[in-house]
Amino acid sequence: MAKKFISIWTIVTAMLIAIDAYLIAFYAPIEINQGAAQKIFYWHVPSAMTMMTFYIIGGVASVVYLIKKNAKADALAVSFIEIGFLFCTIVLVTGPLWAKPVWGAWWTWEPRLTSTLFVWLVFFGYFMLRASLENKDHARLYGSVLAIFGCLHPPAGFKFALKPAGCNVADADCFYYNCAFTRRLIGLFKI
Amino acid sequence: MSKFLALIKKEWILAGRQKAVFLSLLLFSTLVILLIYFGLEVLEVKPKGIVPPVIWLAIVFGGTLQLNRTYDFERDEDVLDGMRLIPDIATQFYLSKFAVNFLMLAIITVFSSFVASILFDYPLFTELRNIIPPLFLGLLGLTAVGTTFSTMVMVHHKRDILLPTIFYPLIAPLSIAVIKSMQPEYLDAASWFKILLVFDIIYVTASLLVFDKMMEG
């Protein structure tokens, strides 16, 4: 049953991704200042949001594990952190792809980029640690401690703390306009 | 409190038996500074601003060696299991380890500050006012996280690889804060110092909270 559900869900997701890609390419308008490069935001920004949400849930589940020593909580934490890690990777790949045409460089030590890289590295270490501890109880225990530190490793605070005085194109107010485009996309389905 | 003092006494006796290790830590930090110096040899004039980061790097690299051997004496003979039998020992045990690591790292700091200022011709004594507070807070955060993390890899035979991989990304923001707040000519130095302080509060509190749970098993 569960297996069947997963395979159906995979197909549905793949189709949604295809529709999404089509809409991004042909329905969404081209932005006047940044050109086609802006379209990568439709992937980049939601990935960043997913990453944040999943890491936070993973962190909370790790706290629960540490208090209750409940293997289910740990399984939850690992799965959320794994998916969060995947989206973190997407963010790190799409970020430079967007930055090259718009800023003129693949990588700038832009605060968001930098803090995302650190978070990516922390959770890379998380999987390393879990994989290399043979004792499963140790792996769970120490993994959850690392996850808690990783989530405290102030991704949110740090992100803003490092922010240079000039807001970047990926910034909040710009983001809302980006949302406006997304709303148009959603509006399409309502028609 | 008496438990804490007993633990400190134990650490003191054990440290006394390992003077050679201590010397090699200092030597290692010196070598790090030397290597950085030769790496930067292309720069004909060494800007004053590169010395604080060099000192910090020497502390981080030398400190990693020290942190890795935090539990050298507890690893064998099931000392930790014995320790677990004593009620309410976790916090004191953590603090004793923290104190030893902090002291060792502080000695490395003082030593490598001297070495770096000699090699880079840095006016150490006029800069002391600027570099001591950030270095102190930096050491605090580094030791707090490092002591907790060395507990995680304690029983692992590849801990010398594992500790830096999980430890360095976590202290990267801390390092940025330390380095930036050590340079008052940098305009944001004061706000970085506040951020550093908050990092320390978070790391020390979180370490104290999780260590109980880590000792439980």
Next chain:
Amino acid sequence: MKKKYIIGLAIISVAFLYLVWTSFKTSFQFALTPSEFISKQAEFADKSVKISGLVGRGSINANMTDYNFLLSDDLGRIHVHYKGIVPNTFREGAEVVATGRFNPANNIFEATELLTKCASKYEAKY
């Protein structure tokens, strides 16, 4: 025992929120406007500063990757020199933040970093 955790968690949350809050507050504090910079020039001599303003109309003078332009606000303007690749949203009238040092010898602000503030909104090109 429970009390310890509650206090600890409270400290961590307060510290965390403080971090978020201060950074919101300070993030725009350090960019000076050109007129502010001119009036406090002595204070910032030999210090790295951030100046935010509009790129003056018709002031961009580019030679390969060498850019000279005027950064202005309502009351003042500064001659900025920047060598490097500029973002492609950099144009006349754009709001930019330049980081660098002021060179009093020739009255030029030597920028080491140039960021364009985002266009106030996205516009579609059909």
